[in-house]
Amino acid sequence: MDILVPILTAAIRSGTPILYATLGEILTEKAGVLNLGLEGLMLLGAFSGFSVTLATGNPWLGLAAAVAAGMAVSAIHAFLCVTMKANQVVSGLAITMFGTGMSALLGKGYVGETIRGIGIMPVPVLGKIPVLGPVLFNHDPLVYASYVLVGFLCWFIASTRWGLTLRAVGENPRAVDTAGLSVPRLRYAYTMAGGGLAALGGAYLSVVYTQMWVEMMTAGRGWIAVALVIFGIWNPLRAALGSYLFGGVGALQLRIQAAGTTVPAPLLLMLPYVLTIAVLVAISVKKGRGILLGAPAALGQPFHREERD
Amino acid sequence: MSAPFRVERRLDCPAWLNWAIPAGAVATALLAGALLLFFLGVSPGAAYKAMFKGALGDAWGVSETLVKAIPLTLAGLAVGLAFTMVVWNIGAEGQIVMGALAAVAVVRYAFVDSAPVMFVLMFLAAALSGGLWAGFAGYLKARWNVNETITTLMMNYIAILLAEYFIYGPWRDPSSLGFPMTAPFPDAARLPVFGSTRVHVGLVIAVLLAVLFRVLYRWTRWGFELRVIGNNPNAARYAGIDYMKNILLAMFVSGAVAGIAGMTEIAGLQGRIQPGFSGGYGFTAIIVAWLARLNPLATILVSFLLGALLVGGDTLQVVMRLPLASVQVLQGLILFCVLGGEFFRNYRIVRTGKGE
Numbered sequence: 001m002d003i004l005v006p007i008l009t010a011a012i013r014s015g016t017p018i019l020y021a022t023l024g025e026i027l028t029e030k031a032g033v034l035n036l037g038l039e040g041l042m043l044l045g046a047f048s049g050f051s052v053t054l055a056t057g058n059p060w061l062g063l064a065a066a067v068a069a070g071m072a073v074s075a076i077h078a079f080l081c082v083t084m085k086a087n088q089v090v091s092g093l094a095i096t097m098f099g100t101g102m103s104a105l106l107g108k109g110y111v112g113e114t115i116r117g118i119g120i121m122p123v124p125v126l127g128k129i130p131v132l133g134p135v136l137f138n139h140d141p142l143v144y145a146s147y148v149l150v151g152f153l154c155w156f157i158a159s160t161r162w163g164l165t166l167r168a169v170g171e172n173p174r175a176v177d178t179a180g181l182s183v184p185r186l187r188y189a190y191t192m193a194g195g196g197l198a199a200l201g202g203a204y205l206s207v208v209y210t211q212m213w214v215e216m217m218t219a220g221r222g223w224i225a226v227a228l229v230i231f232g233i234w235n236p237l238r239a240a241l242g243s244y245l246f247g248g249v250g251a252l253q254l255r256i257q258a259a260g261t262t263v264p265a266p267l268l269l270m271l272p273y274v275l276t277i278a279v280l281v282a283i284s285v286k287k288g289r290g291i292l293l294g295a296p297a298a299l300g301q302p303f304h305r306e307e308r309d
Numbered sequence: 310m311s312a313p314f315r316v317e318r319r320l321d322c323p324a325w326l327n328w329a330i331p332a333g334a335v336a337t338a339l340l341a342g343a344l345l346l347f348f349l350g351v352s353p354g355a356a357y358k359a360m361f362k363g364a365l366g367d368a369w370g371v372s373e374t375l376v377k378a379i380p381l382t383l384a385g386l387a388v389g390l391a392f393t394m395v396v397w398n399i400g401a402e403g404q405i406v407m408g409a410l411a412a413v414a415v416v417r418y419a420f421v422d423s424a425p426v427m428f429v430l431m432f433l434a435a436a437l438s439g440g441l442w443a444g445f446a447g448y449l450k451a452r453w454n455v456n457e458t459i460t461t462l463m464m465n466y467i468a469i470l471l472a473e474y475f476i477y478g479p480w481r482d483p484s485s486l487g488f489p490m491t492a493p494f495p496d497a498a499r500l501p502v503f504g505s506t507r508v509h510v511g512l513v514i515a516v517l518l519a520v521l522f523r524v525l526y527r528w529t530r531w532g533f534e535l536r537v538i539g540n541n542p543n544a545a546r547y548a549g550i551d552y553m554k555n556i557l558l559a560m561f562v563s564g565a566v567a568g569i570a571g572m573t574e575i576a577g578l579q580g581r582i583q584p585g586f587s588g589g590y591g592f593t594a595i596i597v598a599w600l601a602r603l604n605p606l607a608t609i610l611v612s613f614l615l616g617a618l619l620v621g622g623d624t625l626q627v628v629m630r631l632p633l634a635s636v637q638v639l640q641g642l643i644l645f646c647v648l649g650g651e652f653f654r655n656y657r658i659v660r661t662g663k664g665e
Binding site for chain 1 (some may be wrong): 318349359396397399449453454455456458459460462463464466467470471473474477479592599631632634635636637638639640641642644647648649652655
């Protein structure tokens with residue numbers, strides 16, 4: 001237990017930025033839009049969160065700015081994919097290029113600055129529970145917010161009227177259109193909501209986790225989040241487990257390095273990427289055996305109102 | 310009807326639009342970039358002038374643009390081949406790295422003094438290495454339908470870390486005064502260059518491969534099968550086209566060509582590998598392929614233009630002290646505008662009569 005508790009605690013903390021991005025992508029994909037721009041959105045979020053926190057001294061304003069930036073840039077993706085019916089894969093890559101470039105361009109002067117971000121706030125009673133307390137309830141507020149968000153999204157998607165509409169717009173947009181709802185409006189809304197969450201995940205890295213800004217600091221977490229959506233079969237709870245698994249691998253790898261191993265650092269750093277491929281293969285092999293998975297039927301397809309399917 | 314305009318699907322696209330749309334897209338992107346520069350407090354006119362002068366203003370600039378156009382053309386052909394059959398090979402960057410690593414391995418372990426033999430060995434090793442790297446993702450896609458966008462992307466990170474392992478570890482040059490880099494290539498392993506420029510024989514390889522790809526797409530059975538799979542996978546299945554074989558083959562060839570790009574970049578230009586040597590060509594290649602509409606010959610032209618953008622970006626960095634990331638922003642903007650422009654290829658806006 002003495003070894004396990006710190007690793008599990010670290011797994012939750014370093015899994016949280018991935019979790020926010022994964023939850024955002026679940027919302028976007030449930031609405032039928034594929035957004036491969038997560039990596040760029042996270043970087044933009046990390047930069048805007050950091051710079052606004054530095055300017056105002058208020059990390060919460062920084063987080064709000066990150067969400068706003070994420071929503072604004074993912075609106076470009078929504079415009080291209082929904083209104084202009086462009087290729088969603090390429091548009092997502094463009095978002096990643098744009099976001100990576102913008103964060104590096106604007107963030108050049110911020111490297112080396114430090115901020116007072118958001119610290120750890122143990123939950124009063126729950127934090128005292130042995131093992132579970134330190135692992136789950138000895139974190140910063142954003143970790144607790146992510147627990148609430150996972151629960152909320154599970155309920156929202158499965159049990160509310162809005163959730164039903166969300167699922168329908170990703171599965172059968174024509175039905176939604178026939179019911180008199182606007183498919184483009186819903187897709188814009190969920191693409192922007194997803195982009196905001198991805199940027200919040202990025203901001204978690206700079207404002208809470210490291211409290212500094214480094215170019216390319218997301219190091220592929222956005223792409224891992226895209227893979228985790230598939231791994232989590234579009235289910236928020238499974239996405240959370242996947243995110244913590246990746247957080248745990250990251251934490252473990254740091255510990256192995258700190259313990260002074262002879263394994264060269266680049267080989268250890270490969271672990272999360274190798275694991276992503278392994279996880280994806282595992283889930284796809286299962287899919288081949290006929291287990292139904294939750295990929296929205298209309299994912300990646302533009303909706304043409306005036307045309308027959 | 311209340312709106313004065315209506316969007317209507319085009320039945321066919323007039324020929325002039327095939328040129329006007331990409332040109333308009335690039336122009337719009339440059340305009341948006343100008344706006345951005347203005348807000349950053351940089352004079353857009355001066356910045357673009359510096360870029361143009363740096364990349365195309367004199368013979369040296371043009372030759373440097375060609376130097377960058379070589380890996381872009383090769384990688385653009387590579388991803389274009391995969392995109393033709395709607396397989397998203399985003400891993401050209403990693404395949405370039407694997408090709409370069411194979412070239413270094415040949416130089417280290419094959420003791421040949423003859424330049425032609427060395428070239429053939431490096432060429433084959435790079436093609437095999439890049440091809441297998443991409444082919445692995447292709448196999449996973451063909452066998453279990455594993456999402457290739459993510460596997461190829463993850464394999465970029467793995468390839469780059471693998472290169473770092475060799476550069477910092479077993480292949481580090483002991484006489485490099487502690488700098489992380491491999492030993493310089495011997496003369497026999499260097500590709501010939503044209504005159505006093507840095508343009509190397511890779512240019513010839515790139516042009517030859519582009520022509521070969523054109524012939525392949527247009528006049529061979531395999532090219533036809535690739536296009537059918539890309540346009541209508543169901544029709545391909547009915548026609549008895551082997552999906553698995555074609556995906557594997559296409560990914561292998563795609564990776565092989567990207568690997569060759571890595572080999573020519575190292576043997577022709579850099580002469581050794583060090584961290585960051587791949588320079589993002591694999592990602593820029595995605596824009597190249599898309600702007601060229603997957604047409605191999607247009608890929609050469611577009612690579613030249615984007616090569617000019619990269620050289621211009623280098624100039625911008627030196628003259629205006631703007632970070633290299635500004636080029637990446639501009640690339641993103643170009644891709645946005647190209648994607649938006651596609652709309653006008655497929656749809657047209659018609660004026661509807663008033664008072665209806």
